[in-house]
Amino acid sequence: MTQETIDKILKFRDDRDWKQFHNPKDLAISISLEAAELLEVFQWSGSDIICLDKKDKIAEELADVVNYCVLMADACGLDLDEIVQKKIAVNNEKYPVNKAKGKSDKYSEL
Amino acid sequence: MTQETIDKILKFRDDRDWKQFHNPKDLAISISLEAAELLEVFQWSGSDIICLDKKDKIAEELADVVNYCVLMADACGLDLDEIVQKKIAVNNEKYPVNKAKGKSDKYSEL
Amino acid sequence: MTQETIDKILKFRDDRDWKQFHNPKDLAISISLEAAELLEVFQWSGSDIICLDKKDKIAEELADVVNYCVLMADACGLDLDEIVQKKIAVNNEKYPVNKAKGKSDKYSEL
Amino acid sequence: MTQETIDKILKFRDDRDWKQFHNPKDLAISISLEAAELLEVFQWSGSDIICLDKKDKIAEELADVVNYCVLMADACGLDLDEIVQKKIAVNNEKYPVNKAKGKSDKYSEL
Numbered sequence: 001m002t003q004e005t006i007d008k009i010l011k012f013r014d015d016r017d018w019k020q021f022h023n024p025k026d027l028a029i030s031i032s033l034e035a036a037e038l039l040e041v042f043q044w045s046g047s048d049i050i051c052l053d054k055k056d057k058i059a060e061e062l063a064d065v066v067n068y069c070v071l072m073a074d075a076c077g078l079d080l081d082e083i084v085q086k087k088i089a090v091n092n093e094k095y096p097v098n099k100a101k102g103k104s105d106k107y108s109e110l
Numbered sequence: 111m112t113q114e115t116i117d118k119i120l121k122f123r124d125d126r127d128w129k130q131f132h133n134p135k136d137l138a139i140s141i142s143l144e145a146a147e148l149l150e151v152f153q154w155s156g157s158d159i160i161c162l163d164k165k166d167k168i169a170e171e172l173a174d175v176v177n178y179c180v181l182m183a184d185a186c187g188l189d190l191d192e193i194v195q196k197k198i199a200v201n202n203e204k205y206p207v208n209k210a211k212g213k214s215d216k217y218s219e220l
Numbered sequence: 221m222t223q224e225t226i227d228k229i230l231k232f233r234d235d236r237d238w239k240q241f242h243n244p245k246d247l248a249i250s251i252s253l254e255a256a257e258l259l260e261v262f263q264w265s266g267s268d269i270i271c272l273d274k275k276d277k278i279a280e281e282l283a284d285v286v287n288y289c290v291l292m293a294d295a296c297g298l299d300l301d302e303i304v305q306k307k308i309a310v311n312n313e314k315y316p317v318n319k320a321k322g323k324s325d326k327y328s329e330l
Numbered sequence: 331m332t333q334e335t336i337d338k339i340l341k342f343r344d345d346r347d348w349k350q351f352h353n354p355k356d357l358a359i360s361i362s363l364e365a366a367e368l369l370e371v372f373q374w375s376g377s378d379i380i381c382l383d384k385k386d387k388i389a390e391e392l393a394d395v396v397n398y399c400v401l402m403a404d405a406c407g408l409d410l411d412e413i414v415q416k417k418i419a420v421n422n423e424k425y426p427v428n429k430a431k432g433k434s435d436k437y438s439e440l
Contacts (some may be wrong), residue, residue: 001194016210031175032145040217040363078172146257156379160375236425238434270353279413280417284417318407
C-alpha cells in the first residue's frame, strides 16, 4: 500500500473530525465488525470455498478491514511495515520451513 | 505498506507451500480470527479504552490481521491500493463532510 | 437449557466475584471472542464443512459461547426465553414461509 | 431456556426447509456474524460500557446469537445442558476459586 493511500484514509477521517472517536478499543471492535462483513460473503456458500462470483463484494469488505487497520496503526503510533516485518521474523521462529512445509497445523501442534 | 513487506509475506507463504490452503473462505475466517485476537487485548479493560500499556500486544495482533489481508488480496487477485481508494470514493458519497462532521452515526442514520 | 444449568453458570461467576468485570461492552466482546474460537475449529477445513472428527472441540467452544450469552442476559436483566421468542416473531415477518422456503437469501433479497 | 423455545427455533427452520444449509462450518460463521452484530451496539460507545439506552437492540442481537447456538447444537447432535455443565466442570479446574477470585486474568496467567 502506498503512502498516498494511507494519506487518503487519514484525510477522510480528519475532514470529518472523527479522530475523537478513534480510541484503540473501539477501533479493535471496528476491525472485528468489518472482518465479519467480509466473512458474511461466505455465510451460506457451503463447500463453494472460492465464491469467484462475489469478488466485487470481497474487494469492498476487504478494503474496509484494511482501512481500519491503517486507522488503528495511526491511533497507536505504529508503523505497519515495521510491525508486519517484525511479526514475520517471529513467525519464522514459530513455523520453521522444515517443520511447517505443506502442513496447515498450528505451531503448537507441529 | 511497501512492496518489500508484501513480498516478504508472500515469500513466507510460498516457502512453506501454504498457498494450497489459502482459499478465500478460509482466509476470511482467518482474518476474523486474527481480528478477535486483537480484540482480546481489550476484553476486560472496562472503561480503559486506550490500554497504552498493551501497545506491544496490539502491534503484534494488528500485524497478523494485515498479514492475512495481504494474503486474501493475493488469493483473489486484488490490489490493495486500488480497492481501498475505490472504497474511499464510495464512502465519500455515503458520508458527505457536511453531514458526517463530528458525528459517529452510521450513514443510514445521518 | 434448564434453570439448573443457568444457576450453575451464575454460581461459577459469583464464587469468583467476577460480576464486577461483567459490563455489557466487555461481555459482547467476550461472546465475539468465544464465537471466534468456535470458528477456529473450521479454519483450514476447506470444503470439509462438517468436520465430524472435531465434535468434542465444537461442543467445548459452543458451550463457551452459550455460557457468555447467559451471563450477558443476566447482566442486562434479560430473559432468554422471552427475547428469543420475541425475535422469532420478528423473523416470521421478515422471512415469510412462502417466500423463504428452501432459499438461503437474506430477507432484503427475497 | 425452555424446550418450548428450542422447539420454536427448530420449527422455524423446518417450516422453511433450511436444514439443508445448516452445515457446522456455515453455522459457526453465522454465530460469529451475529456476535458481531451484538458487538456493533457498542462500536463507538467509548467509555460508556453499559449502554443502558440500547437494551432493546442488545436483546434482539443476543437472541440471534442464542438462536444460532441452538441450531448448531441440533446440527451436531449436542445437548446444550450437557455441554455447558461439562465445560463448567473443566473451568472449575482451570479457574480454582482461591486463585481466580476477584481477578480477570486468563487462567494461563493466574
